[in-house]
Amino acid sequence: MAPVISPFLDPGTHSAAHSLGIVQLRRDHLIPAVLAPNGDSDYAEGKVENTRFGSFPHSTLVDQPWGTQVLASVVDTGSRGKSKKRKRDGKDEGAETPTTDATETKKDIVKAATASSGFAHLIPPTPETWTLSLPHRTQVVYTPDYSYILQRLRVRPGDHLIEAGAGSGSFTHAAVRCVYNGAPGMEDTSYAAADMEEELNAIGTVPKKRKHKTRYGGVYSFEYHEPRAKQLQHEIVEHGLDPVVTVTHRDVYGDGFNLNDNTSPEADAVFLDLPAPWQALKHLTRTPPSAATVQAVSSDPSTPAESSQQAMGKPFVSPLNPRKAIRICTFSPCIEQVTKTVAALRTLGWLEIDMVEIQAKRLEVRRERVGLAEEGLRGGNASAATVQEAVQRLRDVEGRAAAFHSQQKEKQEDIMRRAEARKKGRKGENGDGEGSVKKEKKTPIGKEGLPPSKHDRLDKAKKDLETRALYKEGRLIHRTEPELKTHTSYLVFAVLPRQWTAEDEEKARKKYV
Incomplete structure (x- = not known):
């Protein structure tokens, strides 16, 4: 099966x-x-x-x-x-x-x-959730970067993509989703394929056979660090992506981007996440570069003019697709790396060289509930929403303060009257031998005549919460992060035109002239 x-x-x-x-x-x-x-x-x-x-x-x-x-x-x-x-x-x-x-x-x-x-x-x-949860072995390429990179590289289903510096595999999983259009030995159980087959069977239509053999998409990932390469290979197999991804332990600076049997990946796009991407560019050509070009690109006189495969007698095989233009992106954190990379790209014939810096900010969209009715409730702003609310709250505070001071004054006067009665002695003016103080019945100030206290307001808010639909209340607002995060890296893009031979020129002349 x-x-x-x-x-x-x-x-x-x-x-x-x-x-x-x-x-x-x-x-x-x-x-x-x-x-x-x-x-x-x-x-x-x-x-x-x-x-x-x-x-x-x-x-x-x-x-x-x-x-x-x-x-x-x-x-x-x-x-x-x-x-x-x-x-x-x-x-x-x-x-x-x-x-x-x-x-x-x-x-x-x-x-x-x-x-x-x-x-x-x-x-x-998904590639997005995997990027947030994967075990970090190196600095990873996050979603804002790799989504823009794949869009600029114009990666489509059926394309072949070279990735050098796989690291933790974040970009690898995102690239697989872009290039996948099936794979040999892989059962397509997707709902889109099932719906299409059911629809064709219902109308009695047989899909036309393609004239050309299907070119399945693939990701060719190269990693210099052997433990990281083995761990990535284990994750790729565990996730069921091994029919689409080829992981190779390789030093691409010296050995290039062909497979172990010197087979060309015929890549349509290239992504380099390397410390010195300019040293690997000499392998991304359609014809073997001259010794002078290799030394100029590598910026190191001791760099060998030939790769290790050529030194062993193997012929030069370009890892690029000769039938279409190739797009490349390099991922470099320092501007000095960008300068050397751009110089090497110009020397090797790459065109439309461009540098981009991605600075992403997260937007938080939520409902903002403002008002004194939000006091004590989670997620609300218990501030006065209008002038009328603020004035009413001040009146309530002043009313309770005035009632409190009035009650305190009455208590103080009652204490003073009792003290004066004790000073006059035990005999009162009526001569019955006992002092007498006329007690006036005071009506205590209760909650009925006072504005609500904070405790009363909190109890009322909790009771009202049972019938309120908080998800519908408040203004719908969005806010950005307070601080802009530093950039992850500089992205350098370039295009290498397709190979154009004399035979191609002759065919075009006969067809269009």
């Missing part, structure tokens, strides 16, 4: 076992996980993702619609180790039973119990 399409290209409607899923805890906090509910684990619930918002066993993440809010589970984190695992029916929960697959084992999994709090969202993998 042919392997199914990668979840990066068509994730389907539900998550699946042994496929990549993204656990989203917050807007910028995402955790990638290859869902393996029966995978090897020290937990009785199977493989578990432990986060600050709770534990999420993979058994609760499989066969869930994308976008589902998954509740956290109660996981016994103290039962780690095979000797301490839970036991049920007198048997070890970790006891494994052999299956038909020699590389996997199956064990009884305890059903996870839902926790009282904590949740996460399960979302499908």
